[in-house]
Amino acid sequence: MRAGPPPAALALEALTNLRGQGARSLLALLGIVIGAAAIVALTNLGHVAQAETLKRFEQMGVDMLVLRGIPAGEGPVRLDRETIERLPASDPDVVEATPLAIGRDGVRPLNRRQVAEEDAMIVAVTPAIFQVAGLDVARGRALGPFDACVPVAVAGSVVARDLTAGQAVLEPGERLSLASYVFTLVGVLEPAPLEALSPVDYDRSILIPLSCARRALAAGDPTVALVRLQPEADPDRSGPRLAAALGNATATVTVRSAREMIAAMKRQTGLIARLLAGIGGISLVVGGIGVLNVMLMSVMERRREIGLRAALGATPADIRTLFAIEAAILSLGGGMLGAALGMSVTVLFSLLSGWDYVAAWWIPVLGPAVAVLVGGAFGLYPAFAAARVDPIEALRAE
Numbered sequence: 001m002r003a004g005p006p007p008a009a010l011a012l013e014a015l016t017n018l019r020g021q022g023a024r025s026l027l028a029l030l031g032i033v034i035g036a037a038a039i040v041a042l043t044n045l046g047h048v049a050q051a052e053t054l055k056r057f058e059q060m061g062v063d064m065l066v067l068r069g070i071p072a073g074e075g076p077v078r079l080d081r082e083t084i085e086r087l088p089a090s091d092p093d094v095v096e097a098t099p100l101a102i103g104r105d106g107v108r109p110l111n112r113r114q115v116a117e118e119d120a121m122i123v124a125v126t127p128a129i130f131q132v133a134g135l136d137v138a139r140g141r142a143l144g145p146f147d148a149c150v151p152v153a154v155a156g157s158v159v160a161r162d163l164t165a166g167q168a169v170l171e172p173g174e175r176l177s178l179a180s181y182v183f184t185l186v187g188v189l190e191p192a193p194l195e196a197l198s199p200v201d202y203d204r205s206i207l208i209p210l211s212c213a214r215r216a217l218a219a220g221d222p223t224v225a226l227v228r229l230q231p232e233a234d235p236d237r238s239g240p241r242l243a244a245a246l247g248n249a250t251a252t253v254t255v256r257s258a259r260e261m262i263a264a265m266k267r268q269t270g271l272i273a274r275l276l277a278g279i280g281g282i283s284l285v286v287g288g289i290g291v292l293n294v295m296l297m298s299v300m301e302r303r304r305e306i307g308l309r310a311a312l313g314a315t316p317a318d319i320r321t322l323f324a325i326e327a328a329i330l331s332l333g334g335g336m337l338g339a340a341l342g343m344s345v346t347v348l349f350s351l352l353s354g355w356d357y358v359a360a361w362w363i364p365v366l367g368p369a370v371a372v373l374v375g376g377a378f379g380l381y382p383a384f385a386a387a388r389v390d391p392i393e394a395l396r397a398e
Contacts (some may be wrong), residue, residue: 014074014326021298028294029334031287032375036338036367037345039280044346044363048272051358053196053265054188063095066199067225071214077251081210084246085126087225091242093233098128099222101213102199107163107206110175110182115165120156121205122178124213124220132226133192135202140172140187147186149211151167153178154187158203176206179216183208196265197258199224223251235259284370288378291330295323299389307391316387323386327379328372335371339364389395 011025018025044371067075087097101124106117130142143154153176155163160170176183183206192202214220225246229238239255273359299306306319343364348358 010325012328013330014322017298017302017322018326018329021294023328024297025293028287028290028330029337031290032284032331032334032371033287033338033341035280035284035287035374036335036371037341038283038338039277039370040279040339040342040363040367041345041349042276042342043273043366044343044359045268045349046276047360047363048346048350048355048358049272050266050269052355053269055193055356059273062258062262063229063231063233064197065087065227065229065235065242065254066197066200066256067227067239067243068256069223069246069253070241072136072248072250074228075250076219076221077223078219078248079223079225079246079253080248081222081253084222084225087227087242087245091238091245093229093238094242095227095230096128096132096228098126098226099210100125100129100199100224100226101210101217101220101222102224103217105179105216107159108177109163109170110177111166112163112165115163115167117177118159118162120159122216123200123202123205123207124210124217125207126220128209129226130205131200132228133200133202135192136190137187138190139169140185140189143207143209147209149209151181151183151212151215152186152209153183154189154207155185156189156201156203156205156207157191159206160188169295178206178208181215196261197256199226209280228357258287281370284374287334287371288331288374291327291375292378292382295327295379296385298326299323299382299386302386303389306386310389319389320383320387324376324379325384327375327383329371329381332368334375335368338371339367342367356367 069079073076081099084097084099087094103122104119105122107120107122108117109115127142127143127145127147130137135142137154138157140154143152155170155176163170163176170185170188172186172188174185176185189202189207194201194203208216210222225242227242229235235255235257239257243253243255309319310316343359346359347357349355
């Protein structure tokens with residue numbers, strides 16, 4: 001049984017043929033490069049966006065629930081503080097629970113005459129908030145149990161900066177005018193990223209003891225509860241049960257779950273990633289059409305060569321294999337170059353956006369793999385067309 005030429009010899013000959021076609025091979029290669037780069041870059045951007053989404057929950061954790069009171073009548077929301085603080089003892093799914101009362105008011109440092117009043121979020125909290133929300137203090141101290149109804153405050157990093165008006169940084173010990181009361185600043189928070197689940201932008205907030213909330217907030221009772229669940233707890237079952245326990249005549253309670261939001265964000269970013277990958281796939285198909293065009297032109301121009309090969313004993317399978325290898329080399333080479341370009345674009349975009357670059361192992365492989373599939377598919381027809389060339393007719397025409 002006759003053995004065909006070795007694959008290495010065919011590959012070397014295919015490279016020589018592609019070099020001989022010059023600019024046409026380069027244009028076909030460029031089409032594959034652009035298509036593969038597009039599909040790799042867009043898919044990787046979707047992956048990076050998903051990782052960035054998960055980062056928004058790192059500080060508070062993925063086992064958090066936010067229970068927010070919605071007015072049930074004309075009066076203000078009044079959730080019961082003691083009920084919230086008893087949840088770890090009364091509900092087996094709850095690890096931690098802390099109440100919040102949230103409002104807005106103007107705040108100004110008393111010993112800085114040239115500083116205008118700044119509008120800030122006023123958040124009345126218990127000392128547990130610093131652990132539950134993962135807050136760190138940059139200067140001074142956090143609120144403690146001994147601050148039960150003492151007029152003291154902790155400022156977020158942005159508020160502390162805005163209240164200086166270009167002067168020296170705000171330091172613990174300074175006095176703040178807040179809702180016609182004087183509060184002593186005891187601490188300034190480290191910058192805290194705004195998370196998707198968090199009801200508070202801590203960087204732009206003033207934290208005061210919950211027991212003193214009526215000095216700065218109209219109602220003073222908790223309006224929100226942050227609850228951390230056991231890792232194995234099901235938020236879909238725990239949430240409604242906790243909402244029913246906290247609801248009262250003044251409020252109905254809504255529940256937001258970190259896991260629910262993560263799942264929704266993953267679905268959204270996954271859909272966007274698939275759409276982006278589809279756009280990249282269209283670009284790759286255009287590159288495949290370029291391969292088809294180059295290979296068909298090559299078959300037309302090399303009819304005499306094909307006839308000579310057949311006359312010297314080459315089988316249709318040998319000719320078909322040679323042209324298929326040429327298409328595969330174009331596709332694989334373009335796919336690998338495109339993958340490198342696409343990854344580079346994603347790294348650059350991540351740096352410019354301030355995102356952490358995260359790459360999945362399968363994304364760099366995706367570009368060359370899809371490029372070979374597309375380019376190979378478009379290269380099959382020219383390969384079969386070359387194998388069907390009649391050697392006698394080809395030599396006679398020349």
